[in-house]
Amino acid sequence: MNILIVGDVYSKLGRESLEENLKKIKSEKTIHFLIVNGENISHGKGINENHYKWLMQLGVNVVTLGNHSYQNKQIFNYIDNVNNLVRPYNYPLDSPGKGYTTINYNGTLITVFQMIGTVFMDENNLSPFSMTEKLLEEVKSDIYICDFHGEATSEKIAFGHYFDGRIQIIFGTHTHVATADARILEHGTAYITDVGMTGPLDGVIGTKKEIIINRMVNGCKERFEPQDTGKKQFNAILVEIDDKSHKVTHIDTINNI
Ligand SMILES: [Fe+2]
Numbered sequence: 158m159n160i161l162i163v164g165d166v167y168s169k170l171g172r173e174s175l176e177e178n179l180k181k182i183k184s185e186k187t188i189h190f191l192i193v194n195g196e197n198i199s200h201g202k203g204i205n206e207n208h209y210k211w212l213m214q215l216g217v218n219v220v221t222l223g224n225h226s227y228q229n230k231q232i233f234n235y236i237d238n239v240n241n242l243v244r245p246y247n248y249p250l251d252s253p254g255k256g257y258t259t260i261n262y263n264g265t266l267i268t269v270f271q272m273i274g275t276v277f278m279d280e281n282n283l284s285p286f287s288m289t290e291k292l293l294e295e296v297k298s299d300i301y302i303c304d305f306h307g308e309a310t311s312e313k314i315a316f317g318h319y320f321d322g323r324i325q326i327i328f329g330t331h332t333h334v335a336t337a338d339a340r341i342l343e344h345g346t347a348y349i350t351d352v353g354m355t356g357p358l359d360g361v362i363g364t365k366k367e368i369i370i371n372r373m374v375n376g377c378k379e380r381f382e383p384q385d386t387g388k389k390q391f392n393a394i395l396v397e398i399d400d401k402s403h404k405v406t407h408i409d410t411i412n413n414i
């Protein structure tokens with residue numbers, strides 16, 4: 158089974174890049190299961206209902222979110238009515254939406270969940286380690302896939318080693334910069350610290366570069382706007398899992414500019 162996982166899709170150029178690259182990849186390979194991080198898909202901030210529906214039309218199986226989960230308020234109208242939109246599982250208890258989904262794919266149960274980091278991030282989030290233990294205990298599945306949405310590379314790497322062999326795929330999101338450490342860990346987990354962003358290449362992690370430079374050089378707190386013109390990038394991983402043993406056999410990165 159080939160599982161394609163696409164990093165944070167950012168605004169207009171991200172959507173264009175996703176559509177173009179999906180077409181290309183699907184013409185060369187069969188993709189059986191598709192996961193997209195959509196926390197920045199609507200103008201860089203959250204996901205509106207139209208963009209969620211558009212992802213469903215593209216054939217996306219699961220959409221994961223992150224610290225921008227609730228930034229587009231439209232999400233409160235539909236997050237509890239759909240079964241494949243996943244916000245961080247370790248958000249404070251009673252947060253809207255779900256932290257995981259289990260999908261029956263031709264008789265194989267695939268559970269996709271998200272954890273958000275606690276290092277350099279919101280301190281109200283619960284421990285990703287203890288909450289993952291809880292989830293693995295309570296949710297039975299053939300395949301587990303975790304989107305670790307975190308800022309600190311060390312926290313993601315420690316998490317990867319700690320759950321190595323118990324989760325088939327652990328992929329990092331959030332920094333918007335792809336890392337070069339995709340590999341199968343000692344006990345069989347396919348791991349990457351950050352998949353990277355699918356969106357504008359010329360901004361600063363998605364935002365217009367002038368706004369961020371002005372903030373850093375002159376302290377000007379201008380409103381963030383997405384970089385909606387110029388070059389695009391596409392960052393994803395492709396993981397192969399054996400249909401019978403449910404073990405990972407291969408991980409590749411796809412980084413297109
Ligand atoms: Fe993001």
Ligand SMILES: [Fe+2]
Nearest residue numbers: 223224225331
């Ligand atoms: Fe994020």
